[in-house]
Amino acid sequence: xxxxxxxxxxxxxxxxxxxxxxxxxxxxxxxxxxxxxxxxxxxxxxxxxxxxxxxxxxxxxxxxxxxxxxxxxxxxxxxxxxxxxxxxxxxxxxxxxxxxxxxxxxxxxxxxxxxxxxxxxxxxxxxxxxxxxxxxxxxxxxxxxxxxxxxxxxxxxxxxxxxxxxxxxxxxxxxxxxxxxxxxxxxxxxxxxxxxxxxxxxxxxxxxxxxxxxxxxxxxxxxxxxxxxxxxxxxxxxxxxxxxxxxxxxxxxxxxxxxxxxxxxxxxxxxxxxxxxxxxxxxxxxxxxxxxxxxxxxxxxxxxxxxxxxxxxxxxxxxxxxxxxxxxxxxxxxxxxxxxxxxxxxxx
Amino acid sequence: xxxxxxxxxxxxxxxxxxxxxxxxxxxxxxxxxxxxxxxxxxxxxxxxxxxxxxxxxxxxxxxxxxxxxxxxxxxxxxxxxxxxxxxxxxxxxxxxxxxxxxxxxxxxxxxxxxxxxxxxxxxxxxxxxxxxxxxxxxxxxxxxxxxxxxxxxxxxxxxxxxxxxxxxxxxxxxxxxxxxxxxxxxxxxxxxxxxxxxxxxxxxxxxxxxxxxxxxxxxxxxxxxxxxxxxxxxxxxxxxxxxxxxxxxxxxxxxxxxxxxxxxxxxxxxxxxxxxxxxxxxxxxxxxxxxxxxxxxxxxxxxxxxxxxxxxxxxxxxxxxxxxxxxxxxxxxxxxxxxxxxxxxxxx
DNA sequence: GGCCTTTCATGAAATGTTTCACAGCCAAAA
DNA sequence: TTTTGGCTGTGAAACATTTCATGAAAGGCC
Numbered sequence: 186x187x188x189x190x191x192x193x194x195x196x197x198x199x200x201x202x203x204x205x206x207x208x209x210x211x212x213x214x215x216x217x218x219x220x221x222x223x224x225x226x227x228x229x230x231x232x233x234x235x236x237x238x239x240x241x242x243x244x245x246x247x248x249x250x251x252x253x254x255x256x257x258x259x260x261x262x263x264x265x266x267x268x269x270x271x272x273x274x275x276x277x278x279x280x281x282x283x284x285x286x287x288x289x290x291x292x293x294x295x296x297x298x299x300x301x302x303x304x305x306x307x308x309x310x311x312x313x314x315x316x317x318x319x320x321x322x323x324x325x326x327x328x329x330x331x332x333x334x335x336x337x338x339x340x341x342x343x344x345x346x347x348x349x350x351x352x353x354x355x356x357x358x359x360x361x362x363x364x365x366x367x368x369x370x371x372x373x374x375x376x377x378x379x380x381x382x383x384x385x386x387x388x389x390x391x392x393x394x395x396x397x398x399x400x401x402x403x404x405x406x407x408x409x410x411x412x413x414x415x416x417x418x419x420x421x422x423x424x425x426x427x428x429x430x431x432x433x434x435x436x437x438x439x440x441x442x443x444x445x446x447x448x449x450x451x452x453x454x455x456x457x458x459x460x461x462x463x464x465x466x467x468x469x470x471x472x473x474x475x476x477x478x479x480x481x482x483x484x485x486x487x488x489x490x491x492x493x494x495x496x497x498x499x500x501x502x503x504x505x506x507x508x509x510x511x512x513x514x515x516x517x518x519x520x521x522x523x524x525x526x527x528x529x530x531x532x533x
Numbered sequence: 534x535x536x537x538x539x540x541x542x543x544x545x546x547x548x549x550x551x552x553x554x555x556x557x558x559x560x561x562x563x564x565x566x567x568x569x570x571x572x573x574x575x576x577x578x579x580x581x582x583x584x585x586x587x588x589x590x591x592x593x594x595x596x597x598x599x600x601x602x603x604x605x606x607x608x609x610x611x612x613x614x615x616x617x618x619x620x621x622x623x624x625x626x627x628x629x630x631x632x633x634x635x636x637x638x639x640x641x642x643x644x645x646x647x648x649x650x651x652x653x654x655x656x657x658x659x660x661x662x663x664x665x666x667x668x669x670x671x672x673x674x675x676x677x678x679x680x681x682x683x684x685x686x687x688x689x690x691x692x693x694x695x696x697x698x699x700x701x702x703x704x705x706x707x708x709x710x711x712x713x714x715x716x717x718x719x720x721x722x723x724x725x726x727x728x729x730x731x732x733x734x735x736x737x738x739x740x741x742x743x744x745x746x747x748x749x750x751x752x753x754x755x756x757x758x759x760x761x762x763x764x765x766x767x768x769x770x771x772x773x774x775x776x777x778x779x780x781x782x783x784x785x786x787x788x789x790x791x792x793x794x795x796x797x798x799x800x801x802x803x804x805x806x807x808x809x810x811x812x813x814x815x816x817x818x819x820x821x822x823x824x825x826x827x828x829x830x831x832x833x834x835x836x837x838x839x840x841x842x843x844x845x846x847x848x849x850x851x852x853x854x855x856x857x858x859x860x861x862x863x864x865x866x867x868x869x870x871x872x873x874x875x876x877x878x879x880x881x
Numbered sequence: 882g883g884c885c886t887t888t889c890a891t892g893a894a895a896t897g898t899t900t901c902a903c904a905g906c907c908a909a910a911a
Numbered sequence: 912t913t914t915t916g917g918c919t920g921t922g923a924a925a926c927a928t929t930t931c932a933t934g935a936a937a938g939g940c941c
Contacts (some may be wrong), residue, residue, distance in 0.1 A: 232652055235652035235654040235655045236591065237654075239587075245584060257615070258615055263611050267605070279649065280631075283627070284615065284618050301627065304582070304586070305583065306582050306583040306585075328580075419824050445822075474761050475763065476767050476796055476797075
């Protein structure tokens with residue numbers, strides 16, 4: 186069968202404690218002995234038994250990435266997960282991927298919790314991604330399980346204290362994007378994005394602030410007209426065009442919405458950016474590859490993932506330490522879908 | 534601290550063996566005792582220690598999903614991963630997500646293996662997804678670690694025996710799609726897709742067979758003109774149009790390629806499907822939401838994931854049993870981007 | 882009542898590792 | 912020479928659970 190530390194010790198004619206010290210890179214081992222032990226390890230093809238090690242240390246280098254209430258693992262969350270894995274691989278941790286759907290209305294004690302919480306000792310810290318609500322957080326806390334959360338998609342009745350969370354800036358980015366469009370001379374800038382979700386409302390508020398500050402009228406299509414991003418962008422844009430509302434630019438609250446809007450514009454023989462400027466949000470891969478590339482707000486998802494992992498591991502090391510929230514900045518990526526309003530430029 | 538099985542036994546005034554039987558739903562426990570034990574468990578908020586359990590059983594209900602040689606977790610692989618997780622959650626297993634990049638040219642013994650293979654006992658079976666080569670498979674086999682693999686993206690010099698793999702049909706689908714376009718009266722059907730990857734070559738061969746069988750000329754743009762799907766579809770389509778080659782339909786080897794082609798067509802004032810019919814491959818979410826919806830070949834990725842998980846678990850149960858390969862069928866989804874060739878229909 | 886069978890609780894053994902108190906050895910200091 | 916102190920190797924204890932041989936109690940049959 187597979188060899189154990191005992192076999193190695195016997196073959197190297199040392200005590201198991203010595204073998205353990207060699208494996209774990211402890212100092213205070215005679216070089217000659219270390220050599221002998223390493224030779225024995227090679228010869229026996231010994232690999233440490235992770236199960237025994239975890240058991241005796243009462244710790245597992247495992248983070249559980251929980252994707253809550255999302256039927257699809259979107260490019261956005263995929264990239265976050267990849268960031269988490271990347272950091273974990275660098276630091277010797279492992280990532281467990283779990284999907285978990287629940288209703289915000291179930292009392293914490295009635296929640297059918299994901300398997301990772303039913304036993305204890307499977308993962309040492311949770312990363313709560315996806316959309317989460319108070320009841321699940323409460324249940325996790327009652328179990329005394331460590332966790333860190335993605336702050337942007339956290340839906341709570343009262344604002345949470347800014348600890349043990351990682352997020353990105355849902356205000357500064359949209360504000361900057363709107364200002365940018367205004368700078369380009371646009372006045373009829375439409376916001377498209379269902380604001381029933383509070384992170385879209387934040388983006389809308391930033392847009393609204395920028396518009397109001399410049400004395401411009403807010404033009405928001407904040408009610409969803411379809412149940413997916415693309416179709417919603419498409420339908421909202423068609424609706425605006427059909428009504429003949431003035432419009433020279435669109436700020437879409439998500440890249441996929443922008444793509445829908447774009448196709449609707451093309452359908453109406455409007456060209457981007459010649460006729461309409463278009464700004465998205467997220468900078469998914471597709472945004473940079475489009476012809477022309479989509480001007481959008483880049484959220485560094487991999488960075489968000491890395492920070493989540495880093496925070497989770499820090500949490501394991503010092504469980505009682507509340508770690509201040511980390512906000513990953515969002516940057517405006519100017520590509521080919523935005524340009525100055527022709528009339529404004531030529532008449533000025 | 535957290536309570537152990539011993540605490541429960543003491544409180545319920547039974548032996549630990551009895552508590553163990555209650556926890557693990559063994560029969561042969563007196564109902565009265567079972568009740569008493571369950572009460573004690575509730576009162577102490579006892580949760581079994583997964584680490585101790587795994588240690589003593591020398592088994593972990595964990596599968597490791599390895600995404601090899603992919604810088605992005607594409608919607609395609611995301612959906613497979615979700616299928617894996619879904620099945621695992623149903624059967625009490627957990628999924629570890631690992632990314633692993635390696636060169637096909639490194640000898641097996643020189644590979645810097647992912648952490649999950651450095652110890653033993655972290656995961657009981659691997660699911661090899663992404664693009665994999667012989668050297669890594671060999672290394673895994675030499676370690677004696679169980680695995681199942683996604684067959685479509687397996688690149689080996691000699692064909693692998695059809696065991697312990699799950700895949701989808703890369704031939705029948707493309708063949709059917711091409712036949713469908715031919716049935717619609719199309720004669721100038723272009724294949725777009727870089728065939729340097731062998732799974733694209735399979736799709737091309739099926740297209741070629743269908744065309745040849747009907748006495749039609751194969752029109753393949755099989756050399757990549759850009760380094761991502763969308764841009765490649767865009768560039769290839771522009772190239773075809775710029776040369777003035779006759780074309781009434783495009784079969785794109787992947788949905789994203791189709792989207793690029795579509796945008797290039799629009800750029801040239803060609804409308805889909807009025808002027809050009811378009812068929813994709815994959816049926817990513819975006820395909821169904823487009824206006825009009827993209828006619829494409831649906832690969833049931835969640836199903837692929839579920840079968841991979843099922844096979845992996847079966848592999849753990851009976852390690853020496855070679856499990857015949859599973860091929861998940863691919864189906865043609867007819868949406869709005871395909872229609873009969875006008876001229877052909879009217880003149881016949 | 883005596884004997885046999887069935888049912889079910891008991892508690893010790895076993896699992897592979899880390900940890901730690903202790904001991905042995907050697908060099909330097911007294 | 913003896914004592915002290917610093918290294919470094921040793922091996923038993925501890926970890927929480929499952930498993931299993933053992934045995935007690937209960938029930939059935941003559």
